[in-house]
Amino acid sequence: MQRLIHPTLLFTLLSLSLTGCARFEDRPLNPVDSAARIEARALSSVGLRDYIDSVLANKTGQPPKAWDIDRLTLAAIYYHPDLALARAQAETMDAAITTAGQRPNPNITLSPTWVTNIAMVAAPWIIGSSISIPIETAGKRGFRLDKTQHLTDAARLRITDAAWLVRGRLRLAMLEVYAAQEAERLLQQQLVIQQAMTERLEQQLSIGEITRLEVMRSHLALNQMQLNVSAARKRNAESRVLLATAVGVPVDALAGIEFDFSKFVQPTDLRFIPVTKLRETALQKRPDVLAALADYAAAQSALQLEIANQYPNIQANPGYTFDLGANYWTLGATALQLPILHQNQGPIAEAEAKRRELAVRFEALQMRILGDIDRTHAGLGAVLAKWADAEKQMRLQQENLQSAQALFQAGETDPLALLGAKLERAAAERARLDMLVEAQQALNALEDTLRYPIASTLTATLISDSAIRKTPQ
Known part of the structure; x- marks a missing residue:
């Protein structure tokens, strides 16, 4: 009976260890199915609407009549692959915490020997067994956990940073859609005015009031205007593709969607942006700054881990031997690694160098942020001054048009002069639009x-x- 105890115990231990094993689940990646899921994305989906309503605390549950930059930002956060990738990377680091916290498994060694040339022995077996129990020392597990936790924090912070980058690209794409639509509208106005001027000049040519050269010049200007309108239509179509890409949906998802451009029609006054306070906050609390600090903290923990690795781990090896009917127990066998040839100097030096590198990277990041803020702030001030000049020019052209209309109604000028005033006003409005786009681009850079x-x-x-x-996908 005694000979059956130890094999039974061994079988029980092996059975218990195998019950907790994970099993592989095959999840093939099918490009056809993936493309179909992407093409099925829409701004009208129920999941997206519920997500936006939960963020904005919208209780009506009704879809918006028009999509503004904030709702499109949430749609991009919901759909954009850059955010999905950042979340997946954070989940990978989060899973690494489990790995970092694992304690090493013990090992069991068995060496059964059958003795054939011994007489008068009931059990001709020598069965040696031992359990090797590794014991980490010097707090290595704690340092390993700290390092992984800091890297996980950095990965989560980079999700937020990815959201800001996605919002920046989205804001520029939406601004391009607005600019393209307005440019096409204004060019169409200029085209109509130029056509009317050409027709008027042809009438004057027919009665001999002007030369053909003046009519030819007007035709050339008309042809150029038609080319500009065609280019504006192309730009308008391409801008919608750019916006769809920035949101993370196919361009068909924007079909029939109305956009709210109210936040683009007038640049924000710099007096309402506390740039000095926000600059100090950005240098300390921007997501990429906090992520860099977390990376540095991880390097600190990695250095502590390598210093702790100077001290050897303990390997406890209790054992049991069944020798031809006799039982032998080994209680105190212990294995120690002797730090004779090195004391882990190489990995320690690498960890110290990595910590210095991350410190330099952090200061370089702060310097770049400081330079970007000062540059965009100064540039924005100059652009807003140009915007004020464009507004002033637009008012002057409007006054000029009103004067021309009054003179025409009084019979003191001809229709051609009135059309010329209208064309000059449309050109001033185009210049104003260009300055508005430049100001909004500068505001986007500051944001x-x-x-x-x-x-x-x-x-x-x-x-x-x-x-x-x-977000569920």
């Missing part, structure tokens, strides 16, 4: 560097929380 939403109902905290939240 990017500050990581602060300008002219937005979304707060920085709301963008961060909605980005980190796992």
Whole structure:
């Protein structure tokens, strides 16, 4: 009976260890199915609507009549692959915490020997067995956990940073759609005016009031205007593709969608943006700054781990031997690694160098942020001054048009002069649009560097929380 105890115990231990094993689940990646899921994305989906309503605390449950930059930002956070990738990378680091916290498994060694040339022995077996129990020393497991936790924190912070980058590209894409639509509208107005002027000149040519050269010049201007309108239509179509890509949906998902461009029609006044305070906040609390700090903290823990690795782990090896009917127990066998040839100096030096590198990287990041904020702030001030000049020029052209209309109604000028005043006003409006786009681009650059939403109902905290939240796909 005694000979059956130890094999039974061994079988029981092996059975218990195997019951907790994970099993492989095959999940093939099918490009056809993946493409179909992407093409099925729509701004009208129920999942997206529920997500946006939960973020904005919308209780009506009704889809918006028009999509503004804030709702499109949440749609991009929901759909864009950059956010999905950042979340997946954070989940990978989160799973690494389990690996870092694992304690080493013990090992069992068996060496059964059958003795054939011994007489008068009931059990001609010598069965040696031992259990090797590794014991980590010097707090290595704690340092390993700290390092992985800091890297996980950095990965989560980079989700928020990815959301800001996605919002910046989205804002530029939406601005391009607005600019393309307005440019096409204004060019169409100019085309109509130029056509009327050409027709008037042809009438004057027919009665001999002007030469053909003046009519030819008008035709050349008309042809150029038609080319400009065609180019504007192409730009309008391409801008919608750019916007769809920035959201993370196919361009067909924008069909029939009405956009709210109210936040683009007038640049935000710099007096309402506390740039000095926001610059200090950005240098300390931007998501990429906090992620760099987490990387540095991970390097600190990695250095502590390598220093702890100077001290050898303990290997306890209790054993049992069944020798021809006799039982032998080994209680105190212990294995120690002797730090004679080296004391882990190489990995320690590498960890110290990595810590210095990350410190330099952090200071370089802060310097780049500081330079970007100062540059965009200064550039924005100059652009807004040019915008004020464009507004002034637009008012002057409007006054000139009103004067021309009054003179025409009084019979003191001809229709051609009135059409020329209208054409000059449309050209001034085009110049005003160009300056508006430039000002909005500068504001977008400032928002990017500050990581602060300008002219937005979304707060920085709301963008961060909605980005980190796992969205169902």
